[in-house]
Every structure is written in structure tokens, then in C-alpha cells.
Amino acid sequence: MLQQLTDKVYYYPCTRGGRPLLGYVRGSERSLAVDAGYSDRHVAEFYAALVAISLPLPDYTALTHWHLDHSFGLYACHGSGVACDLTNLKLRCHLRNSTREGYREYLMHDPGFAAEFGHGEPITIVPAPIEFSDELTLNLGGVTARLFRVDSPHTYDSVCVHIPEEGVLFLGDATYGKYSESWGPNHARLRSLVRVIERCDCRWCLCSHGSPQEKSALLPHLYSVLERAAKE
Numbered sequence: 421m422l423q424q425l426t427d428k429v430y431y432y433p434c435t436r437g438g439r440p441l442l443g444y445v446r447g448s449e450r451s452l453a454v455d456a457g458y459s460d461r462h463v464a465e466f467y468a469a470l471v472a473i474s475l476p477l478p479d480y481t482a483l484t485h486w487h488l489d490h491s492f493g494l495y496a497c498h499g500s501g502v503a504c505d506l507t508n509l510k511l512r513c514h515l516r517n518s519t520r521e522g523y524r525e526y527l528m529h530d531p532g533f534a535a536e537f538g539h540g541e542p543i544t545i546v547p548a549p550i551e552f553s554d555e556l557t558l559n560l561g562g563v564t565a566r567l568f569r570v571d572s573p574h575t576y577d578s579v580c581v582h583i584p585e586e587g588v589l590f591l592g593d594a595t596y597g598k599y600s601e602s603w604g605p606n607h608a609r610l611r612s613l614v615r616v617i618e619r620c621d622c623r624w625c626l627c628s629h630g631s632p633q634e635k636s637a638l639l640p641h642l643y644s645v646l647e648r649a650a651k652e
């Protein structure tokens with residue numbers, strides 16, 4: 421079920437199975453989804469939740485990074501996809517690899533992928549048609565969305581989405597560690613990201629695999645992660 425966070429910001433919650441939270445911002449002229457989701461089924465469930473409370477389907481879908489659970493549903497999204505150039509670069513690379521032998525077996529190592537995609541079910545990968553390099557502001561009518569790239573311990577293409585009028589910051593997976601580093605945080609990158617969050621004028625922070633948190637609760641948590649990392 422869709423959850424309302426503020427007047428114009430909603431989210432479709434994450435699941436224990438590995439699907440990320442999907443965001444939704446309703447402007448008076450256009451609406452924006454934050455992240456595409458894992459598959460066309462994920463997109464369909466999200467859209468059914470929007471329709472159930474008479475919200476329009478999104479005009480834009482912004483990707484927070486290239487990871488499969490956030491981007492593989494893009495081909496089934498309504499309106500235009502929006503991504504930073506580094507995210508699109510990685511998606512184009514996946515698109516090329518998807519025709520090669522062994523690609524699917526490689527993805528199957530991820531238990532989330534194996535749970536989401538049935539045996540032999542086709543994968544459709546598309547890059548986003550609207551591309552930016554560092555920052556892009558979308559005017560949705562009475563509310564704006566500022567998309568900007570950040571230094572993150574999770575991926576090199578991490579994008580945050582700030583909705584200043586609503587005091588909301590979508591962080592994607594930016595605060596998490598890296599799979600190849602056993603999810604341990606890279607100290608310097610996390611510190612850099614923490615500075616971005618400190619400076620951001622917002623009340624709410626949304627990390628993709630958890631519930632929304634107030635900035636006043638997220639920052640102390642990240643400080644303790646940094647402290648632990650410094651001792652190691």
C-alpha cells in the first residue's frame with residue numbers, strides 16, 4: 421500500500437525480499453517516481469497502488485543508481501526515465517552483456533534476482549532517455565525535485581533526490597556499503613556523504629531498504645558507523 425509521508429511525497433515500501441522503496445512526488449503539473457523497481461511486476465504493483473488513491477502515473481522516473489533492483493523495471497515505466505550519465509553507462513554495458521552467454525547465470529548469483537525473475541523469464545534493459553551529469557532540477561508544478569550526484573560508499577553513480585518544499589531527501593542506497601567489500605562502509609566516501617546530508621535542508625531521509633527516518637535520527641546512526649569504521 422502506498423504511504424503518504426508529506427503533503428506531496430509518498431512512498432511504496434521496500435520488501436524483505438530485496439525490493440527497494442519507490443518514491444512518488446506529486447506536483448500540480450507533473451509527477452515524479454524515484455526509482456523504477458526490480459521488474460514489470462514491481463512497477464505494476466506500484467502503479468496499482470497509485471491508481472487506488474487516484475494519483476496519476478508518473479511523468480518522470482528518476483534512478484538513484486544502476487543496481488538491478490532499482491533499474492530493471494524502467495522499460496515498463498510510464499513517462500520518461502531520468503538518470504545520470506554514469507548510471508546510463510552501466511545500463512548500456514548490461515544491455516550489451518545481456519545478449520552474451522552466461523549473463524543470466526551471472527545475475528542468478530544474486531538471491532534477490534533469482535527470487536524476482538522466474539526461470540527463463542526475459543530481462544529487458546533500457547537506459548534512461550533523459551540524462552544529466554552532475555545535477556538536474558525538475559519543476560513539477562508547485563514543487564521541485566533536485567537530482568544530484570554524490571560521493572557514496574555504495575556505487576560511483578549514486579544520485580540523491582531533494583524535494584526542498586517538502587523537506588524530503590531520497591538517498592537511494594547511498595548510505596550503504598558495497599557488495600564487493602562485504603557491505604562495509606568506505607570511511608572517506610561515507611564522511612563526504614554525511615556532510616551532504618548535514619547541509620541538506622530536510623526533515624525526512626529515505627534510504628531504499630528501510631523505512632523513512634528523520635534526519636535527526638539518521639545522522640547519529642551514520643556518526644556511529646563512522647566512529648566504528650575509524651577504530652577498525
Ligand SMILES: [Zn+2]
Pocket residue numbers: 485487574593
Ligand atoms: Zn544498490
